[in-house]
Amino acid sequence: MSAPLLQRFSGRLLERRWITGGIALLLLLVSLLLGWQWEQRENANQVRQVTVQARILAGSVAGALAFDDYQTASEYLMALRVNGNIKAAGVYNASGSLVAGFAKRGEKVPQHVQRQAPQIEGSDLVVVEPVQQANLELGSVYLRSIVEPLSARLSRYVAIGTILLLAALLIALLGASNAAAAAANRELLEQIAAREMAETALRQAQKMEALGQLTGGVAHDFNNLLMAASSGLELMQRAKDQERRDKLSEGIRNALDRGAQITQQLLAFSRRAPLRSESLKLDEHIDELAGLLDHSLRENVSVRFALPGDLWPVEVDVSQFDVAVLNLAVNAKDAMPHGGLICITAANRPGALGGRDAVEIAIQDEGAGMSPDAIEKAFEPFFTTKEVGRGTGLGLSQVYGFAQSAGGAVSIASEPGKGTTISLLLPRSLPQPESGAPAEIDAPHASLKGLRVLLVEDDAILNELVGQMLEEQGTQVLAATTAAEGLALFENHPVDVALSDMVMPGEMGGLDLARRMRAMRKDFPIVLMTGFSAAAEPAAAEGFTVLRKPFTMAALVSTLEDSLRGRAD
Amino acid sequence: MPRRGWSGRGVRRLALIVLLTLWALPAPAATPEAEVKAAYLYKLASFVRWPNGNGAEGAFRICIAGRGDVAGVLGQLVRGQQVAGRPIAVEQLTVAQTDRAKDCQMLFLGRGSASPLFAATRGLPVLTVGDLNNGTRGGVIDFLLRDGRVRLAIDRGAADARHLELSSKLLDVAVTVAR
Numbered sequence: 001m002s003a004p005l006l007q008r009f010s011g012r013l014l015e016r017r018w019i020t021g022g023i024a025l026l027l028l029l030v031s032l033l034l035g036w037q038w039e040q041r042e043n044a045n046q047v048r049q050v051t052v053q054a055r056i057l058a059g060s061v062a063g064a065l066a067f068d069d070y071q072t073a074s075e076y077l078m079a080l081r082v083n084g085n086i087k088a089a090g091v092y093n094a095s096g097s098l099v100a101g102f103a104k105r106g107e108k109v110p111q112h113v114q115r116q117a118p119q120i121e122g123s124d125l126v127v128v129e130p131v132q133q134a135n136l137e138l139g140s141v142y143l144r145s146i147v148e149p150l151s152a153r154l155s156r157y158v159a160i161g162t163i164l165l166l167a168a169l170l171i172a173l174l175g176a177s178n179a180a181a182a183a184a185n186r187e188l189l190e191q192i193a194a195r196e197m198a199e200t201a202l203r204q205a206q207k208m209e210a211l212g213q214l215t216g217g218v219a220h221d222f223n224n225l226l227m228a229a230s231s232g233l234e235l236m237q238r239a240k241d242q243e244r245r246d247k248l249s250e251g252i253r254n255a256l257d258r259g260a261q262i263t264q265q266l267l268a269f270s271r272r273a274p275l276r277s278e279s280l281k282l283d284e285h286i287d288e289l290a291g292l293l294d295h296s297l298r299e300n301v302s303v304r305f306a307l308p309g310d311l312w313p314v315e316v317d318v319s320q321f322d323v324a325v326l327n328l329a330v331n332a333k334d335a336m337p338h339g340g341l342i343c344i345t346a347a348n349r350p351g352a353l354g355g356r357d358a359v360e361i362a363i364q365d366e367g368a369g370m371s372p373d374a375i376e377k378a379f380e381p382f383f384t385t386k387e388v389g390r391g392t393g394l395g396l397s398q399v400y401g402f403a404q405s406a407g408g409a410v411s412i413a414s415e416p417g418k419g420t421t422i423s424l425l426l427p428r429s430l431p432q433p434e435s436g437a438p439a440e441i442d443a444p445h446a447s448l449k450g451l452r453v454l455l456v457e458d459d460a461i462l463n464e465l466v467g468q469m470l471e472e473q474g475t476q477v478l479a480a481t482t483a484a485e486g487l488a489l490f491e492n493h494p495v496d497v498a499l500s501d502m503v504m505p506g507e508m509g510g511l512d513l514a515r516r517m518r519a520m521r522k523d524f525p526i527v528l529m530t531g532f533s534a535a536a537e538p539a540a541a542e543g544f545t546v547l548r549k550p551f552t553m554a555a556l557v558s559t560l561e562d563s564l565r566g567r568a569d
Numbered sequence: 570m571p572r573r574g575w576s577g578r579g580v581r582r583l584a585l586i587v588l589l590t591l592w593a594l595p596a597p598a599a600t601p602e603a604e605v606k607a608a609y610l611y612k613l614a615s616f617v618r619w620p621n622g623n624g625a626e627g628a629f630r631i632c633i634a635g636r637g638d639v640a641g642v643l644g645q646l647v648r649g650q651q652v653a654g655r656p657i658a659v660e661q662l663t664v665a666q667t668d669r670a671k672d673c674q675m676l677f678l679g680r681g682s683a684s685p686l687f688a689a690t691r692g693l694p695v696l697t698v699g700d701l702n703n704g705t706r707g708g709v710i711d712f713l714l715r716d717g718r719v720r721l722a723i724d725r726g727a728a729d730a731r732h733l734e735l736s737s738k739l740l741d742v743a744v745t746v747a748r
Contacts, residue, residue, distance in 0.1 A: 059738075060738075060741075062738050063616065063736070063738030063739055063741045063742040064741070064742055066609075066612040066615070066616070066738075066742075067609060067612065067719075067720075067721060067742045068605075068718065068719075069720075069741075069742040072741060072742050133612075133615040133616060133736070133738065134614075134615035134616075134652070134653065135615075135651070136612060136615040138612075
């Protein structure tokens, strides 16, 4: 933890040029100071050494000076000759006159000396020490010694000085390059940030464009449907013939079913549609599928099915599966503008889905094929190769979403000019008894008759319509438009079952209401209505019955019956 | 008087002396013999240590017998001077003044004064100085003339007998040292 911190800190430091420059300068200054101090100490040391020598000499020649034995004094002086550093030495009597002395070649011994502190004269160190015996002043001695010359001293420092200078230079250089690198890095980061912003803006623009296309397409489709429904209604009101009225009513029904299908597709794309997985036997479903495809494709395009008889059932949402196959078939058809053959084949693939058994359904066309680039983007929402207005770019997205939510996979094999094969891998369904689909109910259902139903729905039209549907089944309806109102009704009136919307304005939602009712009356049958899987999942997880919108009267009746049966059990 | 107790350094010194005598050294200024002896007597005091308890109080007494001239010079020389913090008194003694000689720190024995005074101070811490060229010998230190200069001869045995400590520096400049 501290190591990266330190690193970052030192990195920051090194980023600033003046700091590294300062460090380098400081290093030089400190080394100069140390060198100077060392020099001073060396000098003092030399002075001390020569002074000690002078004192020894002074002590030695005391007798000789006292009793004028200059020969002995000379002997002591001569002993100093072997010391290479001493250039001249002398012994002086009490009046300061030379009595004995020697000097090396080119040097001179002064004839007279006076007391003085040790001092450096040129490159020499001169020391004069008094000669004393007890308190008797006998004279003085004189020593002139070599002090190491400046050039010699400097040459001693050259090596270390060079190293120091190089170190300082290196630090300064490193600092400079580091600062340059840091500056470049900052610039790069700024550029990256700018590019990211631009990309985000571009993506947003693309998304808005795609949304525009989608909403335009959807609005167009819905307009057509609404047109069909409203004109159908108008015609129905005028029609007197029952047969014609039935036909028109069926037309309206079809238009509404298609509308529901479109919303299904949109929800599937957004992966919000609740999946109603069931076991599907493809070979049994093939006729229905063939009819659907025949209806949607042009005459010059034919479809061939090749399904083996021992095909495993698959676990899918049937309507989603139909939509996916339809989307793929439409794409195949669009890829063959001059007509052709669409092959739909299926085969068992043991262990193909991460060890799970699967069934592969392949839809093959003889069309233009796809480029690798297009394959890569094919599953992205709103990606389309079709011209504007013809496709929403949601077809393959729906296929992808379907395959994902079914726990399967989808892949594309194609080359430009050689047709396209899209393969769906769907998980094998484990055998289990299938519950029969609720039968279409025309007459009021006996079991619901006289039932007191609490209906909570914020949408006034839906509230009215569902209320009518319930009343048609012979139930008594208590209608509320908010959860709070529904709770009040529940508390003050006897009810047998509650039917509530999930997403409602106000502080309390449908799920909260259901929880409170369940808290007050355990095992009270509650059915929650919703069009969003996101809302449906937690409700189902808490054990509430969920009725998916839009629903038919038959689905409503059977769901209500299921919830009541659950209570009876 | 033969030297005893040769040391390595002594041998070397002797060799050097021999060498150096080949070179002419500047001759010291010629001084009258008395002046030199007076000065040497004064200087000798700094190279000798007397045992404690003998005349530690009062003046440092330098007694001179038989050399009035030396005493005169010395009297002037030591005026205002001290030895070991004591004022110096110069006294002239006659041969008969043996009692006074016992209290002297230094006793210079000039012409014809040797025997009685020397005998009187035997075993006492009195530094006796003989004047060899004037016929007195047997002092702890004897002045002698060599090459026209006053030199010293030292008898360490006599110094020990009188409980006197002689500085090695003094021994250094002695012409002869007897044990």
